[in-house]
Amino acid sequence: xxxxxxxxxxxxxxxxxxxxxxxxxxxxxxxxxxxxxxxxxxxxxxxxxxxxxxxxxxxxxxxxxxxxxxxxxxxxxxxxxxxxxxxxxxxxxxxxxxxxxxxxxxxxxxxxxxxxxxxxxxxxxxxxxxxxxxxxxxxxxxxxxxxxxxxxxxxxxxxxxxxxxxxxxxxxxxxxxxxxxxxxxxxxxxxxxxxxxxxxxxxxxxxxxxxxxxxxxxxxxxxxxxxxxxxxxxxxxxxxxxxxxxxxxxxxxxxxxxxxxxxxxxxxxxxxxxxxxxxxxxxxxxxxxxxxxxxxxxxxxxxxxxxxxxxxxxxxxxxxxxxxxxxxxxxxxxxxxxxxxxxxxxxxxxxxxxxxxxxxxxxxxxxxxxxxxxxxxxxxxxxxxxxxxxxxxxxxxxx
Ligand code: 3PG
Ligand code: MG
Numbered sequence: 001x002x003x004x005x006x007x008x009x010x011x012x013x014x015x016x017x018x019x020x021x022x023x024x025x026x027x028x029x030x031x032x033x034x035x036x037x038x039x040x041x042x043x044x045x046x047x048x049x050x051x052x053x054x055x056x057x058x059x060x061x062x063x064x065x066x067x068x069x070x071x072x073x074x075x076x077x078x079x080x081x082x083x084x085x086x087x088x089x090x091x092x093x094x095x096x097x098x099x100x101x102x103x104x105x106x107x108x109x110x111x112x113x114x115x116x117x118x119x120x121x122x123x124x125x126x127x128x129x130x131x132x133x134x135x136x137x138x139x140x141x142x143x144x145x146x147x148x149x150x151x152x153x154x155x156x157x158x159x160x161x162x163x164x165x166x167x168x169x170x171x172x173x174x175x176x177x178x179x180x181x182x183x184x185x186x187x188x189x190x191x192x193x194x195x196x197x198x199x200x201x202x203x204x205x206x207x208x209x210x211x212x213x214x215x216x217x218x219x220x221x222x223x224x225x226x227x228x229x230x231x232x233x234x235x236x237x238x239x240x241x242x243x244x245x246x247x248x249x250x251x252x253x254x255x256x257x258x259x260x261x262x263x264x265x266x267x268x269x270x271x272x273x274x275x276x277x278x279x280x281x282x283x284x285x286x287x288x289x290x291x292x293x294x295x296x297x298x299x300x301x302x303x304x305x306x307x308x309x310x311x312x313x314x315x316x317x318x319x320x321x322x323x324x325x326x327x328x329x330x331x332x333x334x335x336x337x338x339x340x341x342x343x344x345x346x347x348x349x350x351x352x353x354x355x356x357x358x359x360x361x362x363x364x365x366x367x368x369x370x371x372x373x374x375x376x377x378x379x380x381x382x383x384x385x386x387x388x389x390x391x392x393x394x395x396x397x398x399x
Pocket of ligand 1: 380
């Protein structure tokens with residue numbers, strides 16, 4: 001196990017790695033759950049009187065989302081209700097000067113760590129620990145805190161380098177995410193364990209399904225992935241129509257494995273019985289599987305499916321959600337995703353919701369985060385945790 005903030009001694013100069021990698025629109029970073037969550041960790045450290053410098057990344061070199069962190073500092077300041085200073089430098093003279101000027105309880109955000117080439121270099125943790133980034137910053141601090149759970153699957157310098165040479169701890173986000181998301185592999189549940197799988201990426205979900213075979217009693221499928229499984233089961237859905245590009249390529253890649261899963265898992269895999277689409281009048285319309293026409297673009301699971309999935313969730317002892325069952329951003333096609341989330345919220349069972357944007361449906365439709373055991377802000381790391389694969393960040397903290 002790793003140390004947490006409960007183990008951090010008083011009066012440490014702390015270097016904290018967070019993950020506020022976010023959507024960027026017209027060059028401006030957009031607020032989201034990641035800011036609110038990490039702000040709590042930063043507030044705890046600052047309130048305890050530690051001088052706090054923060055490392056984070058945004059985007060990747062060459063992408064439009066690869067921007068500096070000035071906007072991130074402003075959003076963090078809003079969440080914290082106190083100033084988070086920003087310096088446009090990661091470990092050069094300006095950064096060191098700002099770090100050395102930090103007083104107790106002050107917070108400083110350093111520049112996008114991916115602007116340092118060494119961050120993304122393909123190196124061992126040992127080599128990362130010998131990077132100029134780590135060798136320059138580590139001596140400026142007494143402790144390293146990693147709160148960036150959603151980057152825990154990346155063996156980057158700021159994730160695996162610092163813990164090799166510094167006294168290291170998991171932050172509150174890291175701690176909570178790790179415990180909840182690993183539960184599917186680590187905990188024994190008395191009753192039925194259900195996994196709700198949707199979204200657009202079949203390879204992620206197939207990968208999860210193969211690795212939780214003995215942990216999950218039933219899989220409730222929807223979204224693009226649900227349609228691919230329906231196609232494999234012999235129904236006329238799961239094809240690209242008009243100009244969509246979701247299905248055919250994923251079908252070519254996944255068909256064999258999907259057929260094997262259907263065969264091996266049998267009726268533990270639940271597929272939609274009906275589907276929803278937009279009719280000529282622009283309204284939600286539904287059709288049962290028997291009546292589907294291959295050319296339709298489906299946007300949600302149908303009402304009968306929602307009812308069945310809700311009752312299965314109500315009987316479950318634990319439910320894990322990865323991905324949306326429909327295009328929930330459009331109110332007409334939110335019934336599947338939101339209906340199942342509401343059913344989970346009403347039970348007292350253990351529940352984790354994560355994966356891409358799914359957690360956003362909770363805010364969008366006025367559900368309460370408190371009604372779930374955990375709402376994850378991670379994407380790839382969440383998938384890795386569900387499969388039981390180890391995360392480089394956790395391994396580094398546990399050393
Ligand atoms: C994320 O947003 O999923 C994490 O910050 C990791 O980002 P990456 O996929 O660019 O490594
Ligand atoms: Mg509940």
